[in-house]
Amino acid sequence: MSVSFTHTKHHAKWSDKQTEALAKLAKEFTLSTAQLEHLTSAFLDQMQSGLAGDHKSSDLAMIPTFVAGRPDGHERGSYLALDLGGTNLRVCLITLKGNHELESHSRAFKVSDHLQEAHISELMDFIAISIKEFITSEHISSKIVEHPSGSDTLELGFTFSFPVTQTAIDAGMLLRWTKGFSCPGAVGNDIVQLLQEALNRNEVNVHVAALVNDTVGTLLAHSYKHPNTFIGAIFGTGTNGAYVEATRSIKTMSHPTAKEMIVNIEWGNFDKDKRVLPVTPFDNKLDRESINPGVHVFEKMISGMYLGEITRNILLHLIDHRLLFDGTSSQKLNTHWAFETKFMSQIESDTSATLIPIAQILEQELGIYLNTQVDREIVKAVCQMVGKRAARLSAMATAAVVRRGLSVEGHFAGHGYPLKLSEGDHVFGARTGVHKNETATEGVHERTDSAVDHGGNLQQINVGIDGSVFEHYPHFKERMFEGLTELLGPRAKELVALGIATDGSGVGAALAALIATKHCR
Ligand code: BGC
Numbered sequence: 321m322s323v324s325f326t327h328t329k330h331h332a333k334w335s336d337k338q339t340e341a342l343a344k345l346a347k348e349f350t351l352s353t354a355q356l357e358h359l360t361s362a363f364l365d366q367m368q369s370g371l372a373g374d375h376k377s378s379d380l381a382m383i384p385t386f387v388a389g390r391p392d393g394h395e396r397g398s399y400l401a402l403d404l405g406g407t408n409l410r411v412c413l414i415t416l417k418g419n420h421e422l423e424s425h426s427r428a429f430k431v432s433d434h435l436q437e438a439h440i441s442e443l444m445d446f447i448a449i450s451i452k453e454f455i456t457s458e459h460i461s462s463k464i465v466e467h468p469s470g471s472d473t474l475e476l477g478f479t480f481s482f483p484v485t486q487t488a489i490d491a492g493m494l495l496r497w498t499k500g501f502s503c504p505g506a507v508g509n510d511i512v513q514l515l516q517e518a519l520n521r522n523e524v525n526v527h528v529a530a531l532v533n534d535t536v537g538t539l540l541a542h543s544y545k546h547p548n549t550f551i552g553a554i555f556g557t558g559t560n561g562a563y564v565e566a567t568r569s570i571k572t573m574s575h576p577t578a579k580e581m582i583v584n585i586e587w588g589n590f591d592k593d594k595r596v597l598p599v600t601p602f603d604n605k606l607d608r609e610s611i612n613p614g615v616h617v618f619e620k621m622i623s624g625m626y627l628g629e630i631t632r633n634i635l636l637h638l639i640d641h642r643l644l645f646d647g648t649s650s651q652k653l654n655t656h657w658a659f660e661t662k663f664m665s666q667i668e669s670d671t672s673a674t675l676i677p678i679a680q681i682l683e684q685e686l687g688i689y690l691n692t693q694v695d696r697e698i699v700k701a702v703c704q705m706v707g708k709r710a711a712r713l714s715a716m717a718t719a720a721v722v723r724r725g726l727s728v729e730g731h732f733a734g735h736g737y738p739l740k741l742s743e744g745d746h747v748f749g750a751r752t753g754v755h756k757n758e759t760a761t762e763g764v765h766e767r768t769d770s771a772v773d774h775g776g777n778l779q780q781i782n783v784g785i786d787g788s789v790f791e792h793y794p795h796f797k798e799r800m801f802e803g804l805t806e807l808l809g810p811r812a813k814e815l816v817a818l819g820i821a822t823d824g825s826g827v828g829a830a831l832a833a834l835i836a837t838k839h840c841r
Contacts, residue, residue: 405481477833537828542784556787588619715803
């Protein structure tokens with residue numbers, strides 16, 4: 321019997337029980353267009369309540385970032401940038417050259433498992449010392465980096481990829497840790513102040529000018545190259561999105577002066593109470609065993625930190641039912657978090673008939689020495705289900721933000737637009753004819769460019785994306801576009817451009833420092 325399952329044609333003979341079990345799993349993991357539609361409206365409702373500050377009915381923090389301008393690629397200057405969001409800390413020197421060009425130079429420092437759980441002052445001291453090392457080894461001085469006139473203090477932008485409620489571009493309180501971090505002493509405290517104190521303690525002559533989330537950094541960085549950028553998103557170890565909102569819609573801000581502001585959605589926490597998300601027992605198991613149960617449930621269905629663990633949970637379930645590896649697991653496969661998302665990427669990339677490369681991963685990485693072709697086909701089918709669901713959920717969140725921007729309350733269009741584009745609607749290429757009405761300031765411009773040109777035609781919306789899952793997971797982008805097409809209409813590809821924002825976090829931090837120093841000093 322040859323069973324056609326998800327994307328793969330199976331060459332080996334599956335038992336009826338195996339076919340049945342996989343079909344049941346596929347049912348749980350497949351998201352229909354109707355389900356995606358339903359999730360999109362729930363997401364839009366939560367965006368609206370979050371903007372109104374109604375956090376009883378919304379799990380989306382919708383954080384105003386105090387970044388009111390977006391770069392247009394003409395900005396110049398050199399800034400120090402810091403990027404902390406996972407197991408690597410990066411210190412960078414970013415030189416913005418104008419004309420959409422920049423140079424970046426960086427060094428990575430490993431954040432050990434110990435530091436991810438240590439008291440925040442220990443982590444901040446480590447960061448301060450890493451900055452000092454970078455400045456010394458690269459001979460960086462106020463001759464190179466922007467600094468307040470008459471001083472030799474260097475300006476730094478900090479991309480901190482965790483949920484922070486901001487009170488200014490250079491002040492923000494940590495709401496909660498995510499992605500495996502749990503340093504005590506940080507939640508409820510101002511991250512900029514904690515870093516500035518550590519810099520002072522360690523005699524590092526640097527001023528933290530701006531704090532941004534990685535999604536905000538990514539939006540800024542992409543905007544430097546592609547002006548019509550309205551959304552920044554991360555699909556990596558964690559997931560999240562930021563977008564340009566009309567400040568009149570941000571009810572949590574009392575006296576906004578700018579017309580638009582970037583809002584950090586913190587979409588990883590969408591529907592944390594699992595009211596609409598189609599969570600499976602495998603997701604629930606993962607959530608329960610994570611260090612932050614009950615929060616960031618959406619992130620746990622999408623991002624690189626978790627996809628491998630969901631897959632591991634499913635494989636163990638199949639083993640326990642004697643439908644895989646003849647009912648035998650290995651010590652490695654029995655170990656929490658041992659199945660990495662990168663294995664899924666490798667497994668999904670194997671298009672050979674016999675799937676021998678998958679056998680190598682099973683043997684070398686997971687200690688599963690006895691595996692048949694059927695086993696390998698099943699493992700691949702499981703990865704496909706989990707990977708495809710992640711991409712479709714990512715498309716759902718992206719489509720919701722696009723819809724919000726194009727709707728009556730939204731900012732991209734300024735007035736209502738059809739939520740699904742049909743054949744007759746015009747979409748113009750993104751990089752030409754952006755409709756701008758700029759108020760020139762010294763640095764970044766406050767802009768009111770919209771997704772609609774003078775003739776009322778929709779312009780293509782650029783989404784700047786960073787993250788290993790988007791960049792490296794096979795078919796992720798195509799699967800996202802399938803979902804986007806279902807939600808935004810057959811011309812989704814013309815309406816939305818998904819582009820990789822190279823080093824969004826580093827470049828974005830530098831741009832945020834530029835915005836802060838040019839506007840606030
Ligand atoms: C954090 C976000 C961050 C995202 C991507 C999530 O866990 O809450 O602030 O943007 O990861 O790094």
